[in-house]
Amino acid sequence: xxxxxxxPMGTWSTxxxxxxxxxxxxxxxxxGLADIGSLPFDNPELWWLLGVAPMAGLLFLYGRARRRxxxxxxxxxxxxxxxxxxxSPARQAMRAGLVVLAILxxxxxxxGPRWGMYLEKQRVHGIDVVVALDVSxxxxxxDVKPNRLEYAKRIIRxxxxxxxxxxxxxxxxxxxxxxxxxxKAPLTTDHLNFQTRLESLQVGxxxxxxxxxxxxxxxxxxxxxxxxxxxxxIIMIFTDGEDHEGGPVEAAKQVAEEQGIKVFTIGVGDPSxxxxxxxxxxxxxxxxPMLHQGQIVFSKLNVAALQEIAQAGxxxxxxxxDLRLLVDAVxxxxxxxxxxxxxxxxxxxxxxxxxxxxVLIGLETLISERRRxxxxxxxxxxxxEMA
Numbered sequence: 001x002x003x004x005x006x007x008p009m010g011t012w013s014t015x016x017x018x019x020x021x022x023x024x025x026x027x028x029x030x031x032g033l034a035d036i037g038s039l040p041f042d043n044p045e046l047w048w049l050l051g052v053a054p055m056a057g058l059l060f061l062y063g064r065a066r067r068r069x070x071x072x073x074x075x076x077x078x079x080x081x082x083x084x085x086x087x088s089p090a091r092q093a094m095r096a097g098l099v100v101l102a103i104l105x106x107x108x109x110x111x112g113p114r115w116g117m118y119l120e121k122q123r124v125h126g127i128d129v130v131v132a133l134d135v136s137x138x139x140x141x142x143d144v145k146p147n148r149l150e151y152a153k154r155i156i157r158x159x160x161x162x163x164x165x166x167x168x169x170x171x172x173x174x175x176x177x178x179x180x181x182x183x184k185a186p187l188t189t190d191h192l193n194f195q196t197r198l199e200s201l202q203v204g205x206x207x208x209x210x211x212x213x214x215x216x217x218x219x220x221x222x223x224x225x226x227x228x229x230x231x232x233x234i235i236m237i238f239t240d241g242e243d244h245e246g247g248p249v250e251a252a253k254q255v256a257e258e259q260g261i262k263v264f265t266i267g268v269g270d271p272s273x274x275x276x277x278x279x280x281x282x283x284x285x286x287x288x289p290m291l292h293q294g295q296i297v298f299s300k301l302n303v304a305a306l307q308e309i310a311q312a313g314x315x316x317x318x319x320x321x322d323l324r325l326l327v328d329a330v331x332x333x334x335x336x337x338x339x340x341x342x343x344x345x346x347x348x349x350x351x352x353x354x355x356x357x358x359v360l361i362g363l364e365t366l367i368s369e370r371r372r373x374x375x376x377x378x379x380x381x382x383x384x385e386m387a
Contacts, residue, residue, distance in 0.1 A: 008089050012064050015097030016057035020104050024050060027108070040346050042112025049111070053104035060096045087369055095364045102360040109353035114346035126169035126335045127232045128187055130220040131156060133198075134239035134268065135205045136178040138299040141240070143270035143277040144320075152238050152268045152320060153198055159323045161195045165331045173223050176201055179210030179244065181219040187227070212245035213237060213309065217263060221255040231336040233261045235313070238320070240269045241302030248305075252313030263313025264330075268320050269301030 031039060133156070139149040160166055172194045174185040182205055185197040217235060224233040235255070252263040270277070279299050303317070310317040318326045 008093070009061070009064065009068075011090055012061055012093045012096070015093040016060040016100050017054065019097055020053050020057055020100045023101065024053070024104060031113075040114045042114070042348065042350070043110060046107075046111050049107045050104070052107060053100055056103050057097075057100045060100065091367055091369050095367055095369070098360045098364040098367075102357040102364070105353045105357040105360070109350040109357065112348060112350050113353075114348050116347040116349070117344050118347055120345045123337055125337050126167055126171060126189070127234060127330060127333055128171045128173075128224055128227045129160075129234045129236060129330065130173045130175055130187070130223050131160065131198075132175045132177055132181075132216045132220050132235060132237045132239075133201060134178065134211060134216075134237075135176045135201060135203050136209065136211045136242070137203055137279060138211065138240050138242050139268065140203055140280055141269065141277045141299045142280070143273050143301075144268070148240060148268045149201070149203060152266075153201065155320050155323055156198060156238065157195055159327045161191050161198075163324075163327060166327055167331065167335070169335070170331075173220075174198055174201075175216060175220055175223065176205040177212065177216035177219070178204075178206035179208035179212050180206050181212075181216055182206045183219075183223070187223060210244040211239070211242050213239060213241075213243045214245060214247035214251035217248060217251040217255060217313075221259055221261055224259065224261055228336055229260075232330075232333045233259065234315075234330055235261055235263045236266060236326070237263065237306075237309070238266045238268055239306070240299060241265075241267060241306045242299060243302075243305065248309050249312045252309045252315075256312070256314040261313070262315040263310060264315040264326055265306040265310040265313075265317045266320050266323055266326070267301050267303055267306050267317065269299070271301050271303055271319065273300060275300065 133149075133152060135149065139152070140147050142148075144151040160172065168191065169189060171187040171189055172185070172191060173183075173187040174194055174197050176182045176184055184201065184205070185194050188194065216237060220235040220237075224235070227233055255261040256263060277299060307317040316326060316329070
């Protein structure tokens with residue numbers, strides 16, 4: 001019996017490489033047919049680990065190739081049948097193939113595929129925050145680039161939506177205001193929806209022009225009124241501080257005293273501009289200055305007014321660039337149970353792959369490498385003559 005018969009590379013290649021790759025290809029095809037975008041995974045960033053299974057198969061092949069060379073070098077043709085007596089090379093390859101498949105299934109379980117839906121009731125613990133964003137014409141000023149509104153939207157997204165310190169369980173609401181208010185997103189833990197609504201905001205999103213900070217505070221307080229009494233309730237007002245209606249300090253003081261709401265103000269604009277900045281027309285392609293009764297309209301960040309509002313509301317003032325400090329302060333506040341939500345969830349299915357991997361490992365240990373028809377080791381010539 002030649003070494004190639006003891007270690008048939010074709011059989012080994014089929015079991016430890018071809019079959020696992022075929023299994024992997026079928027799995028990828030099924031995921032593709034099911035629309036991969038609709039199937040969530042617990043750890044999708046671990047897809048690269050699927051390459052470990054083929055690597056394990058290649059290591060098995062490498063080891064058998066080395067044994068073949070060693071057997072060819074040190075074993076005579078007459079000795080080979082004695083070494084191979086009772087051993088089934090095909091069963092050896094099968095056992096190795098089962099190990100490679102078990103590795104592949106374990107990696108799939110680690111990636112964590114999910115399919116199928118179920119309803120889950122979840123208690124939401126966190127903080128309620130209403131983001132009131134000024135969408136008046138003064139937010140077109142370009143003392144910060146590209147303009148106040150777009151700059152504010154970017155910082156809000158980075159600090160409130162994307163930062164890990166701000167818990168996913170905190171509820172966010174979005175309120176656009178100018179001379180009146182417009183609700184864009186109610187209190188929700190769906191921060192992706194909040195971000196989508198935020199990105200779509202443009203100057204003029206509120207029904208009436210002007211700037212009414214006091215009215216925005218009252219509208220935000222109404223959004224927070226259903227919140228539990230023990231919940232931490234925050235209003236964050238993003239504006240340049242210009243107010244045309246009056247009463248923002250009184251409004252902030254009232255909601256703080258009567259409803260326990262903290263009012264934070266965030267200044268949007270460049271405080272170093274002592275005379276302010278010219279406002280452009282509302283057309284983005286037309287940068288001509290805005291005129292009112294023949295006079296160029298200027299806008300200046302009113303830090304003093306925003307500080308007064310925040311002090312009356314029991315909160316703090318910060319420049320937009322320092323929003324991170326306010327977010328850290330809010331994130332450190334004690335959370336409370338806000339509500340109970342019923343959500344549709346995808347069922348985790350990793351357990352099926354773990355079970356299949358364990359079954360394969362169990363089969364690998366149960367399969368014997370001995371031939372079924374083996375009659376024991378071959379006898380030496382002198383023993384055969386005596387028999």
